[in-house]
Amino acid sequence: MDTLNYINNGHGLASWLLTKDHKRIALLYLVSITFFFFLGGLFAFMIRLELLTPAGDVLTAENYNKMFTMHGVVMVFFFLIPSIPAVLGNFLIPIMIGAKDLAFPRLNLISWYIYVLGGIFTLVAALSGGVDTGWTFYTPYSTAAANSHVITAALGVFITGFSSILTGLNFIVTIHRMRAPGLTWFRLPLFVWAHYATSLVMILGTPVIAITVLLVAAERVLHMGIFDPALGGDPVLFQHLFWFYSHPAVYIMILPAMGVISEIVQAFARKNVFGYSFIAFSSLAIAIIGFLVWGHHIFVAGQSVYAGMLFSIISYIVAVPSAIKVFNWTATIYRGSISLDSPMLYAFGFLGLFTIGGLTGLFLAAMGLDIHMHDTYFVVAHFHYIMVGGAIMGYLGGLHYWWPKITGKLYSEPAAKLAAGLVFIGFNLTFFPQFLVGYLGMPRRYHMYPPEFQVFNVMSTLGATILSVGYLLPMFYFVHSIFRGKPSPADPWGAKGLEWEVPSPPPTENFAVTPIVTHGTHQYAPSKEVGVV
Amino acid sequence: MSDGYPQAPSVGLPGRVSIQAPGNPHDEQSSAHPHHPKLQHHFDDMGQQAEASTLGMWVFLVTEIMFFGGLFLAYLVYRTQNPMAFQEASAHLSWKLGAFNTAVLIFSSLTMALAVRSAQTSESRGTQVFWLVTTMILGATFLGVKVIEYSEKFAHNNVPGPNFVWDGQYPAGAEIFYSLYFCMTGLHALHMVIGLGIMTVIAIMAWRRQFNTEYFTPVEITGLYWHFVDIVWIFLFPLLYLIGRHYGGH
Amino acid sequence: MFTNFPFFPQQASAQAGQVDAIYFFMVAVTAFFSILIAGLVVYFAFKYRRRHRDEIGHAIHGSLALELLWTVIPFFITMVMFVWGAKVFFDMYRPPAGAMEIHVVGKQWMWKVQHMDGRREINELHVPVGRPVKLIMGSEDVLHSYYIPDFRVKADVIPGRYNVLWFTATRPGNYHLFCAEYCGTKHSGMIGTVTAMEPADFQAWLSGGRADESPVAAGEKLFADLTCNTCHLTDTQGRGPMLTNLFGKQVELQGGGTVTVDEAYIRESIVLPQAKVVAGFQPLMPTFQGLVTEEQLLQLIAYVRSLSQQGEAPGAAPQSPTMPQSSSRPVVEKK
Structure with a gap:
């Protein structure tokens, strides 16, 4: 039993904290990201508790504002953006392309330390009194008015941005230069394509938010007039720079989840994906077009109507590749051999929730309608359908799918199915009412609200309670599986892909010899169209 | 999953890929040739390692372009909004010092290229270190001139903030100009300082005879970085020092 | 006014109907595609469920015709949405000539209003029905956003510039006024009431209060x-x-x-x-x-x-x- 693998190859804290093995670094990320996920979840739960009653009895207005700010900052920058790439991408990309490691293992470890350092800044900001600017740090409130720890939190975001940049850089170089012989671009798993597209967004977008946040800090500390109109600056310029990154950042969250879904759907339908190249190229299309839509966040800020029309039409165009993906996944399960294991349940949940999330995005891209919906709970519901319904469902699905590979242990499938069901039900109960209350006009970031909105908020809070049970359950059966789970064979699902060829858990060097790939990595049946060499 | 699938299905393709036995033709480079001491374990050969490092630096420079890009955009917006103020404020910068520094940096790019070449052609460690140190001296000269320029601005209270003083016609616009001036040139100077730090390490490595035709990637990617920093200045110099000098210039 | 638990906001302005029409179109499209995808997924999952352990799916690699179909159809649907949304936006963007002007200044955390005859209000706005009203809005400190859900109108209020919002109220009544752009501690307290009145009542209201200078x-x-x-x-x-x-x-x-x-x-x-x-x-x-x-x-x-x-x-x-x-x-x- 005790064959040498990456987990038992080296013991002691130092062997983990100084490791250059991408698989161990992925586990370091897993632990730290899980911490931030539950921290952000705690903030979210406080928000929901507060909104149970219209009068705002639980928290003071100031504390409530800090709660949603910290919730946004922690979830966006410290959970959603790194989640799938830094954990699953880190673990799987080298194995999926037949490499021993990422191109720059030391840089990979440094990225994790940078992430932790950024996280510490954010924790310090939270513990020393919090920030109340909203995760968007809009000026001039953030530079001139907010009386809270803006600089500490902004530095946390700035620092962790470099972790993201370096991870993206590492992935791009790895995918370009480290593929095994015979693994051509169009034989790559779609998970790798998705991460390639994600990395492009990371390296092109993140530096812009870094410089923007730095300018906010400079304005706040040194009173340089960049964004504050009292100093001659332009607050809307901040919004342009901020959304130039933060809209594509949504694609950093959702593209890897799409990659995970492509893998899961193929594995549990025992079938190669329908329209491989359309899915691959739609990832790139989303990444590139996604850089040209940021202006749809500021339709009502008084930008020129022609600029607004341009942003609106491009926002609609970027919806098309997402639609293509959804149709292709649906077509993939046609005439498959479908097994409803827990990862597949998450994938189906993703399909439904992402479809609703994507389609409600179309509402917000319609300029005339966005006037009414902007900054209401409709927006909140929409982006949670994408980020929670999409990205977190993808993350959890991927974690369940690859858990036996990562740990070498099998978890309790009935418990996992229960959790998947709870997450789906709890999620819809939390966020569907927010579409309704949003169209009624309830603005976001409201500590108190008119009493006629209460019934929707009570539903949301109830749903959030179910959702948090659904999120906590995997903690128990995952941890249980580590100690008591049955050992997993190399390929517990009967799935295809290089990662299922190596033992579970994989040895430190992944492959004893570099594999040679002779056909597409997800072929279940012989085919005329894809030649087998 | 307790009733999971212990084995891959028996139907379908037997293997997804063929993992070939050791000694296959693709693995020969690692067995036939001795490992270069600088070859990291996860690369197949020195060529792959060098290509990865170079591509990594290019990708990093792309992120740097986006980083400075945000500042260039802010410059563009505020110049359009305050054209007169920017001309007036720009006229208070010494174009002579700026032009001198431009020349220094362009020359340092030449010496950097020669340093790369000397490593690439396995020239003596003395030659390699000479070009590296010359580049560092030029870089330090640039920073020295920058210190002179900055201290002049500090002496006249032309540094944005509560104590900003401007005796021209457009104090508000001039303050924005100098905010951008200090952000842009400060960030550029920071990149120069980092470059000097890297070059110190590279020079020590060169002195220890670590670079030759087979292994000179560190020098090469340092060169890429240094050229990039120079190019940023090539854009900063006209934008900050030259445009609009015909108006009210000194 | 604010009783029960409404599921849909009132239509109290001339613009509201136009906005709601797009909304219903979008809801229909969303419902159609969500049910289509969910239906297909459930149907396939049942019909093609795995029958024995070693079964694999059929090798179907794609279909160019289908790909084109589900690229082109969504594209055209979204273009309809774009054109429709942009048209309504245009209509809601240009204040008509002769609109009644009112000055609005936002500050943390109140809305200060002054009518052209000098009458002032705080956190309230009285307007006549049937007449276009144009708000010229500025901010004393940070970003705010003037939002009347039942009128379906909103515009950010930005320090250093003026944004304009216009509407024509159609039904007398009291309506919510919200600040929609986060502006600090009492953001959720920066609310008020918009009162739409019959023109005669409005004139009476205007002359009833103590008016400052215009x-x-x-x-x-x-x-x-x-x-x-x-x-x-x-x-x-x-x-x-x-x-x-x-x-x-x-x-x-x-x-x-x-x-x-x-x-x-x-x-x-x-x-x-x-x-x-x-x-x-x-x-x-x-x-x-x-x-x-x-x-x-x-x-x-x-x-x-x-x-x-x-x-x-x-x-x-x-x-x-x-x-x-x-x-x-x-x-x-x-x-």
């Missing part, structure tokens, strides 16, 4: 108090430009370029007088930043506008086509 009169007085009138004379002999009949015109700038004299340019000329100096004048004017409040700025602007409005309907200020809803920053065109 903004134009207050502006004229300020103009004298701040000694603006020593340079801006009523003829062309002054050290500053003559302001009569200036509003809405294009003027040449010193150093090249032109600018349209609108609310934003007048505001900038008062707080940052050196930013854009009219050609032929010296940059002599001192800044009034900090000396005049946002409300006083609006009064001064109203006064300057009134100098150009003899014989014109109030509120017929030319709208620059690039800035319909907002008159944001002046557009400087290169010669």
Whole structure:
């Protein structure tokens, strides 16, 4: 039993904290990201508790504002953006392309330390009194008015941005230069394509938010007039720079989840994906077009109507590749051999929730309608359908799918199915009412609200309670599986892909010899169209 | 999953890929040739390692372009909004010092290229270190001139903030100009300082005879970085020092 | 008014119906595709469920015809949405000529309103039904956003510029007013009530309260108090430009370029007088930043506008086509 693998190859804290093995670094990320996920979840739960009653009895207005700010900052920058790439991408990309490691293992470890350092800044900001600017740090409130720890939190975001940049850089170089012989671009798993597209967004977008946040800090500390109109600056310029990154950042969250879904759907339908190249190229299309839509966040800020029309039409165009993906996944399960294991349940949940999330995005891209919906709970519901319904469902699905590979242990499938069901039900109960209350006009970031909105908020809070049970359950059966789970064979699902060829858990060097790939990595049946060499 | 699938299905393709036995033709480079001491374990050969490092630096420079890009955009917006103020404020910068520094940096790019070449052609460690140190001296000269320029601005209270003083016609616009001036040139100077730090390490490595035709990637990617920093200045110099000098210039 | 638990907001403005029409179209599209995808997934999952352990799916690699189908159809549907959304936006963007103007100033955490006859309100807004109302809005501190859900209108209120919001109320009643852009601790307290009244009731309301001076009169007085009138004379002999009949015109700038004299340019000329100096004048004017409040700025602007409005309907200020809803920053065109 005790064959040498990456987990038992080296013991002691130092062997983990100084490791250059991408698989161990992925586990370091897993632990730290899980911490931030539950921290952000705690903030979210406080928000929901507060909104149970219209009068705002639980928290003071100031504390409530800090709660949603910290919730946004922690979830966006410290959970959603790194989640799938830094954990699953880190673990799987080298194995999926037949490499021993990422191109720059030391840089990979440094990225994790940078992430932790950024996280510490954010924790310090939270513990020393919090920030109340909203995760968007809009000026001039953030530079001139907010009386809270803006600089500490902004530095946390700035620092962790470099972790993201370096991870993206590492992935791009790895995918370009480290593929095994015979693994051509169009034989790559779609998970790798998705991460390639994600990395492009990371390296092109993140530096812009870094410089923007730095300018906010400079304005706040040194009173340089960049964004504050009292100093001659332009607050809307901040919004342009901020959304130039933060809209594509949504694609950093959702593209890897799409990659995970492509893998899961193929594995549990025992079938190669329908329209491989359309899915691959739609990832790139989303990444590139996604850089040209940021202006749809500021339709009502008084930008020129022609600029607004341009942003609106491009926002609609970027919806098309997402639609293509959804149709292709649906077509993939046609005439498959479908097994409803827990990862597949998450994938189906993703399909439904992402479809609703994507389609409600179309509402917000319609300029005339966005006037009414902007900054209401409709927006909140929409982006949670994408980020929670999409990205977190993808993350959890991927974690369940690859858990036996990562740990070498099998978890309790009935418990996992229960959790998947709870997450789906709890999620819809939390966020569907927010579409309704949003169209009624309830603005976001409201500590108190008119009493006629209460019934929707009570539903949301109830749903959030179910959702948090659904999120906590995997903690128990995952941890249980580590100690008591049955050992997993190399390929517990009967799935295809290089990662299922190596033992579970994989040895430190992944492959004893570099594999040679002779056909597409997800072929279940012989085919005329894809030649087998 | 307790009733999971212990084995891959028996139907379908037997293997997804063929993992070939050791000694296959693709693995020969690692067995036939001795490992270069600088070859990291996860690369197949020195060529792959060098290509990865170079591509990594290019990708990093792309992120740097986006980083400075945000500042260039802010410059563009505020110049359009305050054209007169920017001309007036720009006229208070010494174009002579700026032009001198431009020349220094362009020359340092030449010496950097020669340093790369000397490593690439396995020239003596003395030659390699000479070009590296010359580049560092030029870089330090640039920073020295920058210190002179900055201290002049500090002496006249032309540094944005509560104590900003401007005796021209457009104090508000001039303050924005100098905010951008200090952000842009400060960030550029920071990149120069980092470059000097890297070059110190590279020079020590060169002195220890670590670079030759087979292994000179560190020098090469340092060169890429240094050229990039120079190019940023090539854009900063006209934008900050030259445009609009015909108006009210000194 | 605010009883029960409504599931749909009231339609209380002329615009509301247009916005809701797109909304229902979108809801229909969303429902259709969500049910389609969910239905197919459930149907396939059942029909093609795994029958024995070693079963694999059929090798189907794709179909160009299908890919084109589900690329082109969504594309056309989204283009319909785009055109429709943009059209409604355009309609909601341009205030009609003759709209009743009201000044709104947002500050942490209240809405200060002044009607053209001088009547002031805080966190309330009284408007007549059936008549277009145009709000000219500025902020004293941070970003705010003026939002009346039952009218389906909203516009950000941004320090340093003026944004415009207009609507025509159609049903008398009280409606929620929210600040929709996060503005600090008591953001959720920056709310109020918009009261739409029959025109006769509105007139009665207007005459019922104690009205201050009208903004134009207050502006004229300020103009004298701040000694603006020593340079801006009523003829062309002054050290500053003559302001009569200036509003809405294009003027040449010193150093090249032109600018349209609108609310934003007048505001900038008062707080940052050196930013854009009219050609032929010296940059002599001192800044009034900090000396005049946002409300006083609006009064001064109203006064300057009134100098150009003899014989014109109030509120017929030319709208620059690039800035319909907002008159944001002046557009400087290169010669």
